[in-house]
Amino acid sequence: MFDDLMRAGWPALDEVEVGGWVARFSGGVTQRANAVVPAVAPPDVEAALRQVEALYAARGLPVIFQLGPSAQPTGLDEVLAARGYEFGSPTSVQTVTLGRLDGGAGVEIADAPSEEWLDLWWRVDGRGDRSAMDVAVKILAGGPALYASLRDAGGVAAVGRLALVGEWGGIYCMAVREDVRRRGHGAAVLSGLLRAGQERGITRAWLHVRAENTAALSLYERFGFTEASRYHYRSHRGQEPVEHVHPEP
Template sequence: MIDQLMRAAWPALEEVPVDGWLARFSGGVTQRANSVLPLAAPVDLDRALTRVEALYADRGLPAIFQLGPDSEPGTLDRVLAERGYETGSPTSIQTAKIDGVTRPAGVAVAEAPDQDWLDLWWAVDGRGDADALSLAVKILTGGPALYATINDEYGAAAVGRLALVGEWGGVYCMAVRADVRRRGLGAAVLAGLHAAGRERGVTRTWLHVLAENAAAQQLYARHGYAQVSTYHYRTQR
């Protein structure tokens, strides 16, 4: 279920089914939107791998697989390693219930990202030029979501996104400007997203955080998040 929630919350610009898998393409912007989601075991694994690699090569991209405990077949990680794929970005998927949350003062929430929101998020977490940002905006706005911002005299100081998928909300794009970190702004944005999501019927949220990001892990633990799954990527060399 969590794979499908994440798929809806961060939609690729193009999806191609490959014998039980979904090959996703978004011009190379973000691994998630440019990777294979291996939902079911192919009838012919070698043929499926060859097809996937050709699809990505046709678009000038390396083949990437997003792999978790439910990836099929269960031997896929080993098979890709033997094929020379490199592993990376081990990530923790965490969930939390939200109830009785009030929006902190100073947190503005909108249904679309404005330029200040985009500029801060891209400055902190973006990879690429203006064309890459344009593709990222298409991914961000590919489904319903809420966008939280805390402003100060210099503009956006902290931002975050909550994708809306039924009663679930997905926390994405948490970013705090470098000069105002460690002041509780990330926590305020998260609480603001929780409160705004609750107003729209969200009862549970999920997020994913790199396993190496201890500071973020501590922040999310204080808000009731606990790990429910993991994933990592395998990238063709």
């Protein structure tokens, strides 16, 4: 279930099925949109691996697998490790069933990101040049979503995105301007997004957070989020990553 939600919430620009695995490509912008989702065990794992590696090599990208509890076949993580794939970015998938929400006053909600929204998000969380940002904008536009902005005297102080996938809402792109952190802006944006999502019919929400990000985990815990799953990445160490690929969330 979470694999499908994550694919819809952060859609790759191109997907190629390889024996039940889904190889995702987005010009190297973000790990998630350039990783293999091993949803179904291929008939021949070795042949599928060779095909996947050839597909990524042809695009000049490192081979990255996103591995959670549903990864197939069982033991794929060990197979990749033995093949020289490196472990990285352990991530907690958190969910919540939405109830009454308070807060979020002053948060602006839009159906598309403004230039100011994009500027702050990219300054805080982006990697690469304008061409990489252009790819990121295409990823954002790959499905319906809400975009939250909170302003102060200095302009946009915090932003966030809520992907709309049926009854689910997915939290992405949470970013707070460096000079105004630890002032509750992230909580305000999160509250504003979830309230706006409720108005659009969502009843549950999910998010991804790096397992070591204690500050973010504390914030999400206050909203009732609890861990539902975990995943990590395995990347081929024999090929240098392109500049745009970076850890997430």
